[in-house]
Amino acid sequence: MTKSVCLFFQVHQPFRHRRYRFFDIGNDHYYYDDYSNDTIMRKIADKCYLPANKLILDLIDRMEGKFKVAFSITGTALEQFELYAPEVIDSFKKLAKTGCVEFLSETYSHSLSSLKNPGIFKEQIRLHDERIFGLFGQKPRIFRNTEMIYSDEIGAEIAGMGFLGVLTEGAKQVLGWKSPNFLYVNAINPRLKVLMRNFKLSDDIAFRFSNGNWSEHPLTADKFIGWLERLEEKEEVVNLFLSYESLGERQAEESGIFKFLESFVAKVSVNPHLQFATPTQVVEQLQPVSAVHVPEAISWADEERDLTAWLGNNLQKEAFNKLYELGKRMQRCTDADLVKDWNYLQESDHFYYMSTKHSSDGRVNRSENPFDSPYGAFINYMNILSDFKIRLNAVVPENETESEIAILQRIIEEKDEKLKKLEADLRRLQKTGKQKRH
Template sequence: MKAICFYFQVHQPFRYRRYRFFDIGNDHYYYDDYANETILRKVADHCYLPVNKLMLELINKYKGKFKVAFSITGVALEQFEMYAPEVLESFQELAKTGQVEFLAETYSHSLVALKSKSLFQEQVTKHCDAIQHYFGQRPTVFRNTEMVYSDDIGVAAAEMGFQAVLTEGAKHILGWKSPNFLYCNAVNPRLKVLMRNYKLSDDMAFRFSNQAWNEYPLTPQKLVGWMNGDSNEEIFNLFMDYETFGEHQSEKTGIFRFLEELPDAVFKQKDFVFATPSEIIEEFQPVSAVSVPHAISWADEERDLTAWLGNEMQQEAFDKLYELTDRMAKVDDPALNKDWNFLQVSDHFYYMSTKFFSDGEVHNYFNPYESPYEAFINYMNVLSDFKLRLNTFVPESELEVRLAELNKVLEEKEEKLKKYESEIARLQTRKKKKKTATKPKTSSTKEKSKK
């Protein structure tokens, strides 16, 4: 038996407005509501709604034989509720079929696994709670942000009770090995590892409409033929952004028709089935451990972290953000915690990337900034204001404790002054009215009254 594992990432960040230096300390609202709603509605109309409808039709048509998996970030779920509740309902309809698995990841689509184990666990738990709330499933398979994975991250996921993780089948990790088998974590063999077949996945996600590609056009029969080429291989992990359908590859390219015809082409091969990640780990045995001492991802040609942490701007912003971790653990203010979660969204660091060459077009997708330097300045301005707000809850040093106390005293005195000024103005108005009422009549007025 050969299994095809279809997995899709669903994510939309909360984008920031142009936050100027002079806004720091004066305006604590950071978000570009218009852009966030406009972009989400655009992607919903082009991708989420029509493709969810198609997925539901395929599941019903093939009566339990067609299966897919999703991970939907917490920030995307929040935007669905705010801007497009019908999208959330369409995913819930898919969940009711029992043929769709929802995976866990970090709630904020963050890179927190690289910085704090406790905060990582907190975010993943929050995301699992959200998935259970919306879709009635408690995830048992984990997919980290952008498929960032290492042996240590795998161990952390296993400690949280996950049975498997998804990651990139990077060539420099697998070497001569094929991604088309099930593997296990090198430190904790109980954790299974599903490796993405990046060639077949990218054929659909990036090369599908490229007429210069020597395999253009890609057809369902051609894709199945490639998968059927080696009789020894067992699993074909086709992992991609959900926006591949209708957004990265528009409907006019034929991508919807391709997806619609793919199951039929697959089922004509008697040994092929579709399977969710949980079914994969139940049906197949790991062929060996896979060692990943340094973190990998599914981004760009290097499959590393340079898309988010490849230059000094990204590293400085990333380090400055997570310097606040211990202090934020002492804060229970809902507004501050919400902004803290959204500050961690990995897209903010992605916008600062200076990789303009082979991967430049990818880095410009829905990028609200004209340059990575503008992205850095805007983010650091937001972070500066956020730190000022944090200082009012948890001062950073003894000096700031004293400053916070003095600011509080000044605020109280300013409030009293405003109260006194208001009272003085009220008394002056009252006195003026009283004086006008008691003012003696003029002689002409007296004469008129005598007449």
């Protein structure tokens, strides 16, 4: 029996905030650290995105259609590519044209909205999928939530949006004795297929590859394929889901990671027992074995595979709840700058920076944490949120009092403008009078 190898890469970069002080609130509405965003994006583009895309394009060409791969790219990553590394967009467009690359759906700003507000969740997905279609000409059919967060209820929502399948973690607390190497269905709506990540084999590449203390070091393509061949004969699919930064960034080029990928792809492509398949091909070609019950949300983070990396302490919960308290008003907001900042404020990274957990494998930290402490990250975020709320109140007042304040504020601003105009006219007339006297 031929096993399918489903290789998927997650691509995300956040818009990092600058140090935003208390005295900036109400005075300075620009929140971003442009230097860090530019520098980090350029570094990762040069180490990972550009060389990895070049290699994958070359492998697709050499394997004559036998190599298939999938990506999900957040909207914020695409925006940063456009700002700081437009050639990365071009390289993904070349991959899209091969017909061997599938682009999955995501939340636009890598948000946690699926845990809080179904309306905002749907809007995030709509924004993302429009951008993917505009750039790459694909309408995503498979969904991959932020940090692979999934539950039965989230799956049912995704099914209701028309997606064929969803990617998530093959967490032990969910699967128990079952194997992730089969196709499952959502427990509420069985029309939605569920692909479970094989975290052991995925993390052998993503995290342990260059670890000299690992008992299996060095990892070769032959050794890895040997592990795949020794899996139970009846198992049908091996889901290798990785952060793309594993190639060249987390595992440096010097570690041999690119050579490993090249050798692995070449050997799988000629192996009679293995074949590459995209997530859509997996859900269309395989029969599900059963429903998978996930009553509590899981993720691919840390040993616990839960939500505590983002919502594990009171700081994180306070910031998260205060942000989404603004959700209803943002649905009435049409101000383009506010909508942009709203999307960026939802990035899960901001809540990760507030974490008091010490991850043993660094799974969720794909970007440098700019803050010295969780408390510092919290204060910075809440300062920005306070300023954002002031701006939102001026456009979409919270209540009658806020509405009156906003009207008075506009009257004052209009009068200030009139006074400035009158003062300018007065100065002009005084200057003209002096010239006439001379």
